[in-house]
Amino acid sequence: MAVTGFAGPSEPGAAAVCFLEKVRAENLNLEPGGDTALAPQTSAQKRREIARRLERLGSDLGRDPLEVGAVKLDDDVAAVLVRKTGGFDSSQWQVVPVAMVRRGEEWIAAPVLASFENTDTGYSAMVRKRLATLEDWMLREQVLDLEKLREQSAERMRRKIAESLPFATLRSFTPAQAAARFLSACGQRNPPEILGLIGGLSPTLPHDWPLRLKAVDTAVAAASEVKHPWRLLMAAEVLRALVHHDEDGDRALVSIACLDPARSRPHATRLGIELVHLELSKTTDGCWRIDLPGNFLQDEENPGNVTDANPAPDLLDAFPAKLAALYPPSPQPTAEQARKNLLATLQSANPSALMRCIRLDGDSADARKACVRAAHIWWALRDPSRVRNAVPLAIHEDASHAAAACQFFSARDPDQLDLRILYFEKQADGWLWTPEPLPETEKSLRAWTDSVQAKRWQDEWQSLILAECPNLESLPESDAPAEEDARKLIDSWLRAIRAGDVMAALRHTARLHTPESSSTLLRNLGYEMTGARRHRKIPTVTSVRRSGIWTTVSTQADPDNTALGPIYPVIATPAGPRILLEIDWVASPNRSRDFLNKTALERLRKVNVPAADALQKLFAEHQNQNTEAGRGITSP
Numbered sequence: 001m002a003v004t005g006f007a008g009p010s011e012p013g014a015a016a017v018c019f020l021e022k023v024r025a026e027n028l029n030l031e032p033g034g035d036t037a038l039a040p041q042t043s044a045q046k047r048r049e050i051a052r053r054l055e056r057l058g059s060d061l062g063r064d065p066l067e068v069g070a071v072k073l074d075d076d077v078a079a080v081l082v083r084k085t086g087g088f089d090s091s092q093w094q095v096v097p098v099a100m101v102r103r104g105e106e107w108i109a110a111p112v113l114a115s116f117e118n119t120d121t122g123y124s125a126m127v128r129k130r131l132a133t134l135e136d137w138m139l140r141e142q143v144l145d146l147e148k149l150r151e152q153s154a155e156r157m158r159r160k161i162a163e164s165l166p167f168a169t170l171r172s173f174t175p176a177q178a179a180a181r182f183l184s185a186c187g188q189r190n191p192p193e194i195l196g197l198i199g200g201l202s203p204t205l206p207h208d209w210p211l212r213l214k215a216v217d218t219a220v221a222a223a224s225e226v227k228h229p230w231r232l233l234m235a236a237e238v239l240r241a242l243v244h245h246d247e248d249g250d251r252a253l254v255s256i257a258c259l260d261p262a263r264s265r266p267h268a269t270r271l272g273i274e275l276v277h278l279e280l281s282k283t284t285d286g287c288w289r290i291d292l293p294g295n296f297l298q299d300e301e302n303p304g305n306v307t308d309a310n311p312a313p314d315l316l317d318a319f320p321a322k323l324a325a326l327y328p329p330s331p332q333p334t335a336e337q338a339r340k341n342l343l344a345t346l347q348s349a350n351p352s353a354l355m356r357c358i359r360l361d362g363d364s365a366d367a368r369k370a371c372v373r374a375a376h377i378w379w380a381l382r383d384p385s386r387v388r389n390a391v392p393l394a395i396h397e398d399a400s401h402a403a404a405a406c407q408f409f410s411a412r413d414p415d416q417l418d419l420r421i422l423y424f425e426k427q428a429d430g431w432l433w434t435p436e437p438l439p440e441t442e443k444s445l446r447a448w449t450d451s452v453q454a455k456r457w458q459d460e461w462q463s464l465i466l467a468e469c470p471n472l473e474s475l476p477e478s479d480a481p482a483e484e485d486a487r488k489l490i491d492s493w494l495r496a497i498r499a500g501d502v503m504a505a506l507r508h509t510a511r512l513h514t515p516e517s518s519s520t521l522l523r524n525l526g527y528e529m530t531g532a533r534r535h536r537k538i539p540t541v542t543s544v545r546r547s548g549i550w551t552t553v554s555t556q557a558d559p560d561n562t563a564l565g566p567i568y569p570v571i572a573t574p575a576g577p578r579i580l581l582e583i584d585w586v587a588s589p590n591r592s593r594d595f596l597n598k599t600a601l602e603r604l605r606k607v608n609v610p611a612a613d614a615l616q617k618l619f620a621e622h623q624n625q626n627t628e629a630g631r632g633i634t635s636p
Helices: 011-024 044-061 127-150 152-165 166-171 175-187 191-200 207-223 231-234 313-324 335-346 351-357 364-380 441-453 456-466 481-497 504-508 517-532 593-604 609-630
Strands: 001-005 068-076 079-083 094-103 105-107 237-248 251-259 273-282 288-291 388-397 401-410 419-426 431-433 508-511 540-547 550-556 565-573 576-580 585-587
Touching: 001 540, 011 068, 011 079, 011 094, 011 105, 011 237, 011 540, 011 576, 011 609, 044 508, 068 127, 079 127, 094 127, 094 419, 105 175, 105 585, 127 152, 152 191, 175 191, 175 231, 175 237, 175 251, 175 288, 191 207, 191 288, 207 231, 231 251, 231 273, 231 401, 237 351, 251 313, 273 313, 273 364, 273 609, 313 351, 335 351, 335 364, 335 388, 335 401, 335 419, 364 388, 388 419, 388 456, 388 504, 401 456, 401 517, 419 441, 419 585, 431 508, 441 504, 481 504, 481 550, 481 565, 481 576, 504 517, 504 609, 508 517, 550 609, 565 609, 585 593, 585 609
Parallel strands: 508 576
Antiparallel strands: 001 068, 068 079, 079 094, 094 105, 237 251, 251 273, 273 288, 388 401, 401 419, 419 431, 540 550, 550 565, 565 576, 565 585
16 A cells, blocks of 8 residues: 655665765666666667766756655555755755665666656556556655745745854844854855845845845855855955944944955056955844845856945055964974975965965055965966966075075976075064065075076976986886786876876876986876866776786776776886886877877887887787777677
8 A cells, every 4th residue: 555654764765865866976877787777678779868867867956965755655666755955045946756666675766757667667557557656646746845845945944044043143243243254154155154144034034035045045056166256255265354344323334355366466556355345234133134235146247346446445454464363474493394384385275374474564565465476376376277386496595584496387388497486584483485575585595596597497497306206217127017006006196196296296207218208207297187187087097907017007087988098107116116107108099199109109119119019019908908898898
């Protein structure tokens, strides 16, 4: 007898949620006997159609949590409603109907939503009637359940907001405290708190509440792609501080200064510091409510300044001191330690820690320039459209000043020198970085900085950056590295490439003793790092082959095409197994890639012809194996 109820942990409801989690994670095995009840006789064309539908569903589900709604059981089949109600905008909510089939002790989802189509559930008239009843129930209840949820949306919203921001806490805030909590909630992308602070707990919701709700939901869902002006309050890379607040009865105004490294230019007239003015009003229940500026509620991105055409200089002048209070300077005992600390901080996920490397007291205009310059240098290394890394080359110091030469490695121009001089000053409490060095600092170190920028330095920097990359004057006569060692090396290499860590990646490589080896190795490293940005996942090792002095490792970056991917040659060196990266081979049917593969082997033939022939044979074996795997052929 069919019953309606709610699923327990081992019931079809939990299995339906697990199925949808795999759909949106793109981790669903759609083969017969896999993660669905797909019938083996289902045609290839129908499987492709089902796969496309599920791909669209995974995109629609987004990242919101899923919860089990109503469940209707009928012996070995069931119908489950799964709710997606994570956001506060009920227009984005969904109720997903999932048909379930029991196989032994397990419940498995049918591959087509709200249907038992393409499953082996029987074809008798009685079975078809049972299945039709469940399918009708799913389609009818899907609509009714969604309507019911939307009717309850206001109460659900208030309950969730109150769990995160109790009414008593909200009522205790001053305007400045409310604005500070709002900044924190935006930075943490905490929708309940954001909504509570813009009126979500008010007895009467603001007249423009749908616009506020939609704007917050869109901004939070955008994650790292959040647009201006919300970006100023939410992006992790934006430095922000409350620089002014004023209260007059039931009205208040709070000003927030924001420095966005992506929009700042170190020598621009306007130094990339923008002001966000938030008006607050006191509601009838005694709480301060933030009323967002109009451009925060617009659908389109506002590329201009959030506030006045000519922001108040006194508010901008207050910004460095406010930042210094939030991130007090952390002087280092030596210039070398200050350099190490700075380079590590320049690779951090946001520039707030960078403010601890500099001193922001003294003249406010100079301090503002220092903030912007520091943020600009940080962004030069962290811009997601590029792969860059600060590599230390040398350091020089006198009693109270120091200069460090760094190569700003770029994956776009990996064999080109981009020399940057970073200056440090010593005071009574230790050494700190000076993004905008004083004239006397530059003057005291000019002789050294002039020497490192001379032509001799231009020729030596590659040797410095490749110091930990073994230079093979001849190929080794020892046996090839063990398969397991080569696999571990490539796994570690792929992680370093993904992280954009130049020096860690170079420690996995070796180079030939030829005039062009250094430049070729760095260029190939740049290609690898640029290519890693195109894939959402780290490539996987597909096969390892070993012969003579070579162990070759094939990888797969595109899960839909096993015939494509780099094949890495690994060789034994005194420092252990290393990748000979300048001999790069990518399995590909395209002619230009074939030409590059042959060119790489010709480079090796100039050093050792038998070794090049042996390596070419291994490459060919990998490519044949990968091609056969892509066609579904099992190699003997």
